[in-house]
Amino acid sequence: MLKYIYILLIAPLIFTGCVKSNQPTQVKDNTNLSKIVDSGAKEMLKQPLINSASIAIFYKEKEYIGHYGELEKGKNNKPSNSTIYEIGSLSKVLTGTLVANAVLEEKIDIEDNITKYLDGEYPNLSYSNQPIKVKNLLTHTSRLPNMLPLELNPILDNFLDYDTPLKINEVLKEYNKTKFLNDLHTIKIDAQLGKKYSYSSAGTELTAHILEQIYKTDYENILTNFLSKEIGMTNTKVNLNEEDSKELAVGYHVDNPKATLPMGKLPWGAGGGIKSTIPDMMSFIKYQLKNNMVVEESHKTLYKADSTTEIAYFWRADLADTKLGKYYFHHGGVPRSQCYIFIIPKHNLGAFIITNQSGTQTAKIMATTLDKIFEELLEIKN
Template sequence: MIARNRQWLSGVGLCAALLLAGCGDEKAPAKDLAADIDEVAATLIEQPLLHSTSIAVVYRGKEFIRHRGDMDAGKPGPPTDATLYEIGSLSKTLAGTLMANAVLEHKVGLDDDIRMYLQGDYPNLQYKGEPLRVRNLLSHTSGLPNMLPERANTVLADFTDHRTPGELNAVYAGYGQADFLRDLHSVQIGRLPGKEYAYSSAGTELVAHILEVVYKRDYETLLRDFLGDSVGMTGARIRLGDAEAARLAIGYHSDNPVPTTPMPQLPWGASGNVKATTSDMLKYLTFQLAGGPVVTESHRALVTFDPEFSIGYFWNIVSSDAVKGVYYAHHGGVPRSQCYIYIVPKYDLGIFVITNQSGDDTARAMEAAIDTLVERIAAREKGAAKT
């Protein structure tokens, strides 16, 4: 739920260079990769405030999962394959995957006026006669606010304040889909859609609504059925039962030593409420690397902002020269968890890293871990290419 706009690139520009530099196409042995992941995980949890992490890696068909540290600060007990994590805005890439499938099935058109899927009149959802289109929601170019209700944006502006989780819970207490659609009437679009990047979780919630309209099923059922049937992710959830809630990772907000509450339920949950195990995310990495029509469509650039940065179906697409290639990435964050996913086709590589702490420096620490891991993969491939 931490807003990541165009500035996301400046934070990962160095990462991109380190991730993709100096790689050959030849396959290299993965026998030492497990030790590399162990070392990276151990280094990561040595960072201030970080004391637990889980990492999933798929590299040239080989799969790795590592859990390190103690979930509950000061008490022995690492995460496990059964631990459910809040993956935050990585949820958006799942919504994008479902929408890519809907487009391929001709259920939705990228250039459809989104008002086709809304009951009632929304004359405000246009700018000088140009309507908001489905592609604008997927590419964060709709001009919609980050969150609805608007009060949530004020709360999130000071994310690390210890009061933020509680205030966010209060904002969303009893706030449902009808409230969201009511507040949507008051939104004003201040610029031409499709041109300017402005991160919008509200846009992702609208994507979920559109999917419900065209499939005539609730979003979570659509999500779980698709992930179970097409990806093998049988454990992913938006809402948890009592037994599942007991497996939800404990988490810490900013520098507060007291565990904080889970992310409150959003109207549809598509923008930041998915929970999944590391094993589920490993399957998602494999699904992404395998390609296929739905993945290919979801990775297609819908808006290109400059030669290095474009947006697909919620995926950040970072491009470089022919040696470095192209990769797809997304950050996820809620008040007590942050994570990253990287899909790097050049290496046939996917990485998912998550921690049960969320603060200003958490993302940078994970980026550094990813840098180190991929640098070692790159060096090994380069060495193999010379022999």
């Protein structure tokens, strides 16, 4: 049923305060919903490398949150509503939501040339006198590289190597916004813009810079202010304080039995540095299904990859499934966790799933789990 596509935080592969309360796992009980989600999660945990999972499902005004397994095998430390997760590239759809809001506030136009928001001259950010536009960043059609600094890209080509997370963090340790903007001068656009999808976390980081330019404040302030005021997401942020860090989920890279260090900080974090909790992601799902003006704008088709795949404000949209109808989704991941979000308006259905393991089969396992859950839910006679 579900289209099996996944993209890690930084590479396309085949493949406000701390939360104090430990809320009940079940938010609102519905016998069929809870049984279906629990059954799917238990099957998922039978996979040898999957120690734990957290799932949020919203279906026809009923919601259910489930936490399963152990964050560390043998330690009986089950994840909870207080657990903070790294959501990787799913950060992009949060960034896209901020841009959609800025468009409605008439602070930005997606047809704008991106150099309008850059200090200095960037004649290299064009092709045949065609400039990169904001919408090219939102749809990954800017021809910008996957990552800046460029030295990260060959490291990510060897994602399965045990030392890849350490190498990533070493490169990012001294990397900042100034270096990123300097590196932009070295980029050469190699093809016509807006014609070919080519995944770029660098493009999303640049989007965060543009948001800073129009709002005259730090990206994280823009993010947390909007999420807390408009959606009620009070525990979603880029930077964690000391108390937050105690709740950050431990995680594992491929089949390495040793826990992996948290992901190093990208200059802004918009492309894959946001952390969140399951209750906050449930709030985001419900916000998406309300389809207010910001959501409607963020779901607008900006690029058609083919007859069944569209790109909105960083969202991917699939049109091929007649049963589910048009749905929106995104995968996220870092070297120690992976997640998915699905928004299915036809059925007033949304889901977020995350596990603290990141390997080549992780996304497929999660997609298979959600596929089973969705099929069973749609069979319920309401």
